Structures are given as structure tokens and as C-alpha cells.
Amino acid sequence: MTSLDGHALTTQGKAGKALFSSNFSSFVGGTIGIILLTILGPILADIGVKFGPSEMAALILLALTSIGWLLGEDPIKGLIAASLGILIAVIGVDPTRGLPRFNFGSVDLMSGIDFIPSGKPLKFPMVTQVFFLLNLLL
Numbered sequence: 001m002t003s004l005d006g007h008a009l010t011t012q013g014k015a016g017k018a019l020f021s022s023n024f025s026s027f028v029g030g031t032i033g034i035i036l037l038t039i040l041g042p043i044l045a046d047i048g049v050k051f052g053p054s055e056m057a058a059l060i061l062l063a064l065t066s067i068g069w070l071l072g073e074d075p076i077k078g079l080i081a082a083s084l085g086i087l088i089a090v091i092g093v094d095p096t097r098g099l100p101r102f103n104f105g106s107v108d109l110m111s112g113i114d115f116i117p118s119g120k121p122l123k124f125p126m127v128t129q130v131f132f133l134l135n136l137l138l
Contacts, residue, residue, distance in 0.1 A: 067079060
């Protein structure tokens with residue numbers, strides 16, 4: 001919705017107003033989320049500790065089946081993306097048996113693939129937005 005409203009306001013010459021409202025609403029939503037998570041975190045942690053293998057399997061099944069419903073028009077692309085994500089996530093050492101999985105004989109892949117390096121391509125757009133916001137405010 002931000003891009004739709006932002007485009008309409010930009011064509012009217014109100015790009016600064018669109019950016020401010022987007023950033024402000026993001027800040028308010030994040031603040032409310034942090035407060036709720038701080039309050040509900042211990043309660044949710046107690047519930048999570050009580051999960052056994054059957055509950056975890058049901059939760060994973062719910063997550064995987066909801067992918068198709070979240071994507072709507074093209075669920076095949078979502079299922080392919082989810083399958084690739086699962087294949088990347090299982091690279092490394094099996095925690096129950098201690099045997100290597102999908103490392104193809106490479107010692108570097110024994111520890112798996114970290115999430116942080118895989119998210120580095122997102123860093124440049126985020127830094128660009130921060131600089132743009134600072135230039136707009138200053």
C-alpha cells in the first residue's frame with residue numbers, strides 16, 4: 001500500500017508527505033510491536049517450551065501449507081521458493097546424528113549458510129533510504 005499511495009502523492013508533488021507518513025506509520029507500528037512483544041514475550045516463551053515433536057510438526061505443516069494461500073495467483077513460484085529455502089536451510093551438520101548434509105565434501109559448508117550474509121543484498125537499498133531521509137530532513 002505504501003508504494004500505491006506514495007506514487008499517487010508523488011505525481012501530485014507531495015513526495016515528502018508520502019515519505020513522512022510512511023516512515024511515521026512504520027515507527028508507530030514498530031513501537032507498538034516492541035511493547036506488545038515485551039509484554040507477551042515471556043508468556044509466549046512458556047507456551048513454546050511446552051511444544052513437543054507433534055506440535056512442531058503441525059506448526060511446520062501449517063507454515064508450509066500457508067505459503068500457497070499467501071501467494072494467491074501463482075502458488076507454484078511460492079512453493080519453489082519455499083523448497084529452495086528449505087534446501088538451503090538444511091545445509092550443514094544434522095543436529096541429531098552429527099552427520100553432514102548437502103555439504104558436497106566442502107568443510108566450509110559444514111557450519112551451514114548463515115542468514116546474515118544471505119541478506120546483504122538488502123543492505124544497499126536500506127542505506128540509500130536512510131541517506132535520502134536524512135537529506136530530506138536536514
